[in-house]
Amino acid sequence: MVPDQTHGKPRTPHDVHPPSRSGELDNRLRRFIYRPDLLAERYVRRGDCVLDVGCGPGFFTREFVKAVGDGGEVIAADLQEEMLGLLRSKLEPEGLMPRIRTHRCRPDSIGLSPDLNGTVNVAFALFVVHEVPDPARLFREISTLLAPGGIFFYSEPPVLVPGKEFSDTLAMAEEAGLRLEERSWYFVNRAAVLRKE
Numbered sequence: 001m002v003p004d005q006t007h008g009k010p011r012t013p014h015d016v017h018p019p020s021r022s023g024e025l026d027n028r029l030r031r032f033i034y035r036p037d038l039l040a041e042r043y044v045r046r047g048d049c050v051l052d053v054g055c056g057p058g059f060f061t062r063e064f065v066k067a068v069g070d071g072g073e074v075i076a077a078d079l080q081e082e083m084l085g086l087l088r089s090k091l092e093p094e095g096l097m098p099r100i101r102t103h104r105c106r107p108d109s110i111g112l113s114p115d116l117n118g119t120v121n122v123a124f125a126l127f128v129v130h131e132v133p134d135p136a137r138l139f140r141e142i143s144t145l146l147a148p149g150g151i152f153f154y155s156e157p158p159v160l161v162p163g164k165e166f167s168d169t170l171a172m173a174e175e176a177g178l179r180l181e182e183r184s185w186y187f188v189n190r191a192a193v194l195r196k197e
């Protein structure tokens, strides 16, 4: 397990979100603000294979799974095994686990099997990229995993990620073969929609 980096020292913008604060990620207020159901409705189709990188305790994963339906699948990937455990404990009683594959990432790589290359229809990285040590590599991996025409949506909080930093990561994503379709806002957060060439 990655140690809780808040222990004994102040958090910095690029610290990994500690599982002890997972309650901040899956709650009613956040559901009301972010409407993850509408995000899923907008980008996910029945039967899709969806990748949720940095899924945390499954706040967005839940809606992606409902949207893919019985014929689809969601790969819920996170660095911290404890987050994946929390996701399982929440989504199992909701009957959603049969359509979810959990995957433990390494800090420097998503590390999914090459068998999945070109099979992902939609990838999400929600409030995650600023925690990843090598975003350029993350984007290259996502680009490789996406099917041609596949969508990548990512969002970052402006308090942690200034506009210049977001622009820099966007340039890395484009370098990885993802074409920018829309730069916008997701509630008050910076957001971008990119498409695999």
Ligand SMILES: C[S@@+](CC[C@H](N)C(=O)[O-])C[C@H]1O[C@@H](n2cnc3c(N)ncnc32)[C@H](O)[C@@H]1O
Residues within 6 Å of the ligand: 016, 017, 025, 026, 053, 054, 055, 056, 057, 058, 059, 060, 077, 078, 079, 080, 083, 105, 106, 107, 108, 109, 110, 125, 126, 127, 128, 131, 132, 133
């Ligand atoms: C702020 S939380 C967001 C969780 C979820 N996307 C949400 O918005 O509810 C960031 C998550 O990214 C994960 N994470 C951090 N670095 C990562 C990496 N290199 N690879 C995969 N996941 C990572 C953390 O473990 C944490 O669960």
